[in-house]
Amino acid sequence: MRKIVSAAQAIVDSLIEHGVDTIFGIPGVHTYKLFDALYERRREIRFIGSRHEQGAAYMAYGYAKSTGKVGVYTCVPGPGVLNTTAALCTAYAANAPVLCLTSEIPAADIGRGFGILHELPDQLATLRSLTKWSERIDHPTQAPHILAEAFRQMTSGRPGPVAVECPWDTLSVTALVDLSGPASALDPPPVDPGAVESAAELIKQSKRPMIMVGGGAVDASSEIAQLAELIQAPVTAHRSGRGIVGEDTLHGLGLAAAYKAWLETDLLIAIGTRMELQYLRWRKFPPNLKVVRIDIDPRELLRRPCDVGLVADAKLGVRALNASLAGSEAQRPSRAAEFASLKSQARTEYESVQPQVAYLDVIREVLPRDGFFVEEICQVGFTARFALPVYAPRTYVSCGYQDNLGFGFMTALGVKAANPDKVVISVCGDGGFMFGVQELATAVHNQINLISIVFNNRCFGNVLRDQKTAFDGHFIGESLTNPDFVKLAQSFGAKAYRAANPAELKSALTSALNDSGPVLIEVPSEPGAEASPWPFLHPWSAGR
Numbered sequence: 358m359r360k361i362v363s364a365a366q367a368i369v370d371s372l373i374e375h376g377v378d379t380i381f382g383i384p385g386v387h388t389y390k391l392f393d394a395l396y397e398r399r400r401e402i403r404f405i406g407s408r409h410e411q412g413a414a415y416m417a418y419g420y421a422k423s424t425g426k427v428g429v430y431t432c433v434p435g436p437g438v439l440n441t442t443a444a445l446c447t448a449y450a451a452n453a454p455v456l457c458l459t460s461e462i463p464a465a466d467i468g469r470g471f472g473i474l475h476e477l478p479d480q481l482a483t484l485r486s487l488t489k490w491s492e493r494i495d496h497p498t499q500a501p502h503i504l505a506e507a508f509r510q511m512t513s514g515r516p517g518p519v520a521v522e523c524p525w526d527t528l529s530v531t532a533l534v535d536l537s538g539p540a541s542a543l544d545p546p547p548v549d550p551g552a553v554e555s556a557a558e559l560i561k562q563s564k565r566p567m568i569m570v571g572g573g574a575v576d577a578s579s580e581i582a583q584l585a586e587l588i589q590a591p592v593t594a595h596r597s598g599r600g601i602v603g604e605d606t607l608h609g610l611g612l613a614a615a616y617k618a619w620l621e622t623d624l625l626i627a628i629g630t631r632m633e634l635q636y637l638r639w640r641k642f643p644p645n646l647k648v649v650r651i652d653i654d655p656r657e658l659l660r661r662p663c664d665v666g667l668v669a670d671a672k673l674g675v676r677a678l679n680a681s682l683a684g685s686e687a688q689r690p691s692r693a694a695e696f697a698s699l700k701s702q703a704r705t706e707y708e709s710v711q712p713q714v715a716y717l718d719v720i721r722e723v724l725p726r727d728g729f730f731v732e733e734i735c736q737v738g739f740t741a742r743f744a745l746p747v748y749a750p751r752t753y754v755s756c757g758y759q760d761n762l763g764f765g766f767m768t769a770l771g772v773k774a775a776n777p778d779k780v781v782i783s784v785c786g787d788g789g790f791m792f793g794v795q796e797l798a799t800a801v802h803n804q805i806n807l808i809s810i811v812f813n814n815r816c817f818g819n820v821l822r823d824q825k826t827a828f829d830g831h832f833i834g835e836s837l838t839n840p841d842f843v844k845l846a847q848s849f850g851a852k853a854y855r856a857a858n859p860a861e862l863k864s865a866l867t868s869a870l871n872d873s874g875p876v877l878i879e880v881p882s883e884p885g886a887e888a889s890p891w892p893f894l895h896p897w898s899a900g901r
């Protein structure tokens with residue numbers, strides 16, 4: 358449809374055409390025109406204002422990670438956009454389709470150093486260094502194409518964040534614009550039958566295969582479960598791949614149980630994963646291990662060596678592999694008893710990681726199968742990576758390899774905004790929670806009914822442990838003075854509880870599930886009281 362519109366109107370139209378229903382952000386003079394266009398279309402697109410741009414970007418990340426759909430945020434240029442960069446690098450790390458929509462100083466002033474409000478030396482270059490793709494809209498007629506390309510980039514091949522900027526004055530320029538419909542994602546690459554055959558051959562020769570899945574396999578649950586059943590392989594994951602094969606099913610193994618089978622594994626089938634778990638966490642490799650990789654990103658196959666690499670969409674690649682194996686694969690003896698025993702041995706061992714495991718048991722008991730758990734860089738978050746079983750894809754939300762303190766609470770708000778009918782539980786330490794504490798106001802203002810559990814040990818617990826064990830107790834920068842979290846949450850208008858032990862957490866969570874607004878639960882403890890989770894995450898070390 359051709360229409361005379363402003364660049365701002367063309368941008369908002371394109372967002373709606375691409376199915377965007379929510380946009381997070383903070384307005385400012387450079388983006389007033391965009392906000393006016395959002396106002397015009399307010400029945401089709403919901404705006405959720407945050408209290409810091411960082412919060413808006415993490416919310417968009419949580420929206421994207423939990424749904425697989427594009428998460429969008431908007432902010433002013435310069436300091437506004439720089440405030441979002443930790444979330445942008447997280448979206449990059451975790452392959453999340455996040456759109457950063459920002460502005461620029463007036464078009465004719467860009468790069469001239471006049472000292473215009475919110476000017477950066479080269480904002481577009483900065484954004485390009487943080488995203489999969491970034492572009493500037495110089496005229497309204499370009500808006501539909503640039504937005505279409507942005508969506509294509511976010512959703513084709515390996516997903517990732519992108520940024521689009523439109524200068525302050527250009528947002529108001531009007532022109533006859535062809536408001537074309539949504540772009541379609543590029544077709545996945547064709548599956549190479551030769552590579553499938555070679556992979557099938559290696560599988561047939563293997564005796565003890567293991568399947569490792571990452572975020573790239575998130576839409577291939579049934580195909581991977583079928584492969585696991587066919588070849589009697591355990592399926593494990595580190596973070597984004599958790600729940601693709603539920604850890605309560607026969608073949609789904611948490612990483613602690615899987616590690617017990619690792620050194621006897623003769624074939625690793627790595628699907629949509631960087632293999633961070635094997636290369637950077639487990640580190641030791643079984644002798645004579647063969648590796649088959651399936652990945653949609655061809656560059657990925659060059660980073661870590663493999664015996665057979667299949668460039669393919671995970672679903673299509675595994676489907677082809679299953680078809681090639683069907684019939685030829687002699688029925689393998691069931692490994693059910695072995696897997697069950699690995700799980701129970703692992704559980705007995707990691708039960709020593711207290712009190713975190715006891716708290717996680719309560720959370721798992723209360724959280725419905727399809728509820729979301731958002732981890733954080735804290736003792737309970739680290740422990741959850743091996744001690745909280747995950748049952749469904751996308752329900753375990755992490756920050757990928759960035760491990761950036763503070764991402765959790767703000768990300769969880771985006772998860773809940775995208776999934777209002779599902780239970781969402783966020784766990785944070787007192788340190789990480791305070792990175793985004795102001796977003797309690799966003800939760801109350803927008804009735805984002807998240808349940809946040811803050812484990813308050815009055816310190817950066819991980820730092821305290823490291824300084825105690827590796828630096829002879831030279832404590833510096835580890836202790837924290839905190840507010841009364843219950844009173845703080847109540848002062849924002851949220852419901853709050855205090856729970857001093859797992860039983861009290863269970864009753865607080867049970868009440869929280871019936872509360873109608875956002876809830877904070879503070880769990881107080883003493884500094885340094887938590888057992889180290891690291892022996893299970895870094896089994897190569899004696900554990901810190």
Ligand SMILES: Cc1ncc(C[n+]2csc(CCOP(=O)(O)OP(=O)(O)O)c2C)c(N)n1
Nearest residue numbers: 735736761762786787788789816817818819
């Ligand atoms: C952005 C960022 N800053 C700093 C760190 C370093 N860091 C890792 S864990 C940690 C302490 C976390 O403390 P808290 O949130 O209270 O959780 P706890 O370990 O006490 O459970 C720090 C400072 C980080 N990972 N990311």
